[in-house]
Amino acid sequence: MVVLLVVVAAAAAAAVVVVVVVVVVVVVVVVVVVVVVVVVVVIVVVVVMVVVVVIMSIYTVPFPDAMKLAMQYSDRPVQARCLYLFADIHRKRNDSERASPRYESAYSIMSEIGDRVGQVQVLGGMAKTAALQRNYQKAKELNNKALDLSTKAGCKLGMLRCHARQKLLNEISPDDATSEGHENYVERLVEEMELFCGVCGDVIGQNPARLEPLSCGHFVHTRCAPHLARSTIGRAGRRRPCPACRSNSHRNPVLQLT
Numbered sequence: 001m002v003v004l005l006v007v008v009a010a011a012a013a014a015a016v017v018v019v020v021v022v023v024v025v026v027v028v029v030v031v032v033v034v035v036v037v038v039v040v041v042v043i044v045v046v047v048v049m050v051v052v053v054v055i056m057s058i059y060t061v062p063f064p065d066a067m068k069l070a071m072q073y074s075d076r077p078v079q080a081r082c083l084y085l086f087a088d089i090h091r092k093r094n095d096s097e098r099a100s101p102r103y104e105s106a107y108s109i110m111s112e113i114g115d116r117v118g119q120v121q122v123l124g125g126m127a128k129t130a131a132l133q134r135n136y137q138k139a140k141e142l143n144n145k146a147l148d149l150s151t152k153a154g155c156k157l158g159m160l161r162c163h164a165r166q167k168l169l170n171e172i173s174p175d176d177a178t179s180e181g182h183e184n185y186v187e188r189l190v191e192e193m194e195l196f197c198g199v200c201g202d203v204i205g206q207n208p209a210r211l212e213p214l215s216c217g218h219f220v221h222t223r224c225a226p227h228l229a230r231s232t233i234g235r236a237g238r239r240r241p242c243p244a245c246r247s248n249s250h251r252n253p254v255l256q257l258t
């Protein structure tokens with residue numbers, strides 16, 4: 001009987017020890033897992049913060065610095081340009097509340113200093129902001145004002161942008177005005193400014209594309225430059241002219257290599 005009791009007591013003690021060991025192991029494993037998770041989270045947060053700070057320092061520091069210097073030296077044209085750029089940045093982030101007052105300030109400085117090309121650009125930004133707010137009537141009025149100003153200033157690029165924008169606004173929000181007239185102006189201005197690639201003939205500026213400048217002032221798409229090189233080198237290895245104006249195109253990097 002006594003022997004039996006001793007055996008039972010020993011078994012119970014062994015069981016208790018096993019349970020304690022298991023509990024300790026589980027606790028240790030849980031603690032290790034928690035510590036690892038916390039360390040990983042902290043590392044991820046720190047890396048993300050560093051990346052954000054680096055990106056912010058790249059994209060935001062130069063502009064306040066430029067503005068600060070412009071204020072320090074009372075450089076009104078640079079102040080106006082900075083405000084215009086700030087406004088554009090806010091507009092592109094769909095923040096029209098911050099964009100609008102900066103456009104207004106840029107416009108008032110540009111009017112004061114007589115920067116008509118700048119005024120056209122700012123009015124274009126204001127028109128885009130109004131369109132963002134779905135106020136298409138205001139967008140058209142602002143764009144018409146920009147068109148009027150660019151016509152008076154003889155700024156063909158400004159006129160082209162305004163006609164293209166007005167065409168788009170008329171398509172989004174149709175009224176009595178037709179887009180046809182604006183489309184004709186766009187085509188005519190593209191022809192006048194020769195805004196097309198001399199190799200493939202596509203209009204330049206409608207879609208983002210890398211360009212190569214030629215010495216005559218014309219541009220071709222970078223992707224078309226190899227074709228230009230092939231088609232403009234004569235049999236004797238002499239340079240042949242730019243397809244748009246027939247001037248020799250020495251500045252083309254592909255041609256320079258040959």
Ligand SMILES: [Zn+2]
Pocket residue numbers: 197198199200201202220221224
């Ligand atoms: Zn091309």
Ligand SMILES: [Zn+2]
Pocket residue numbers: 214216217218242243244245246247
């Ligand atoms: Zn040319």
